[in-house]
Amino acid sequence: MSDVLLNFVAGGVGGSCTVIVGHPFDTVKVRIQTMSRPKPGEKPLFTGALDCAKQTVAKEGFFALYKGMAAPLVGVSPLFAVFFGGCAVGKWLQQTDPDQEMTFMQNVNSGALAGVFTTVVMVPGERVKCLLQVQQAGNSPSGVHYNGPLDVVKKLYKEGGIRSIYRGTGATLLRDIPASAAYLSVYEYLKKKFSGEGSQRTLSPGATLLAGGLAGMANWSVCIPADVLKSRLQTAPEGKYPDGIRGVFREVIREEGPRALFKGFAPVMLRAFPANAACFFGLELTLSLFRLLGLGHGAKKAEEK
Numbered sequence: 001m002s003d004v005l006l007n008f009v010a011g012g013v014g015g016s017c018t019v020i021v022g023h024p025f026d027t028v029k030v031r032i033q034t035m036s037r038p039k040p041g042e043k044p045l046f047t048g049a050l051d052c053a054k055q056t057v058a059k060e061g062f063f064a065l066y067k068g069m070a071a072p073l074v075g076v077s078p079l080f081a082v083f084f085g086g087c088a089v090g091k092w093l094q095q096t097d098p099d100q101e102m103t104f105m106q107n108v109n110s111g112a113l114a115g116v117f118t119t120v121v122m123v124p125g126e127r128v129k130c131l132l133q134v135q136q137a138g139n140s141p142s143g144v145h146y147n148g149p150l151d152v153v154k155k156l157y158k159e160g161g162i163r164s165i166y167r168g169t170g171a172t173l174l175r176d177i178p179a180s181a182a183y184l185s186v187y188e189y190l191k192k193k194f195s196g197e198g199s200q201r202t203l204s205p206g207a208t209l210l211a212g213g214l215a216g217m218a219n220w221s222v223c224i225p226a227d228v229l230k231s232r233l234q235t236a237p238e239g240k241y242p243d244g245i246r247g248v249f250r251e252v253i254r255e256e257g258p259r260a261l262f263k264g265f266a267p268v269m270l271r272a273f274p275a276n277a278a279c280f281f282g283l284e285l286t287l288s289l290f291r292l293l294g295l296g297h298g299a300k301k302a303e304e305k
């Protein structure tokens with residue numbers, strides 16, 4: 001079976017692991033990024049990530065942290081499938097023979113290409129997810145109440161058609177091209193470092209978790225400002241930002257200063273490590289299973305040895 005397809009399937013498994021481990025952290029992140037600014041003399045809604053998690057559990061129960069998870073499970077697993085399938089396409093495009101090792105820059109290119117592919121799949125799911133995550137009892141920043149993912153899609157379509165569903169595409173590209181380049185290249189770099197030299201390279205489960213977790217942190221360190229702008233744009237009432245991400249950027253800088261572009265940094269980083277460690281663990285485990293079944297170029301190479 002082609003390596004692109006195998007990576008696509010293994011990426012889907014990795015994506016499901018990411019969502020299950022990472023979604024509660026993501027809910028906290030989106031709530032912090034989109035909370036309204038306190039008026040003079042008022043306390044902020046949340047004082048930090050832990051306070052947000054505590055308040056959410058106390059007021060809405062533990063499963064409130066899993067609000068909106070159906071959309072990413074349906075959307076994010078295919079997204080990771082597309083990402084890792086896209087990386088395999090990038091590799092195939094750059095390799096002159098299938099045994100050639102990728103350089104750091106070639107991995108940067110493959111990741112960036114995969115980031116373009118994933119944006120197309122990701123935008124509607126992210127829009128739905130963010131709108132559901134920021135909705136709290138009787139309070140929705142967009143001013144519309146939604147009863148679940150399908151209801152969001154219906155209402156968005158009625159309000160502004162496909163354009164509304166795809167609101168935030170530019171912001172997502174701005175976030176995901178550099179982030180995906182960092183994600184793949186850092187993982188592959190660390191994988192090489194941790195698996196030693198020579199033909200008998202193996203990566204221990206601990207090393208996979210560490211390399212995956214650090215790759216996730218690298219991904220987010222380059223894209224938090226674009227992510228803040230994207231979350232605000234995707235949860236704003238229709239027509240609030242007629243010139244898109246530029247309008248959000250101007251407003252954030254004018255009203256809250258550049259620090260606001262890093263809102264949610266702590267919950268993002270807290271989530272990034274475990275969620276992406278789980279992702280690469282699931283990915284590598286599935287790829288090993290495929291090799292055991294004699295599928296793909298990796299299996300052929302092992303047979304020849």
Ligand SMILES: CC(=O)O[C@H](CC(=O)[O-])C[N+](C)(C)C
Binds near residue numbers: 118180
């Ligand atoms: C923005 C995002 O979804 O990043 C993914 C890592 C994560 O923490 O979910 C990486 N990638 C988009 C490259 C699949």
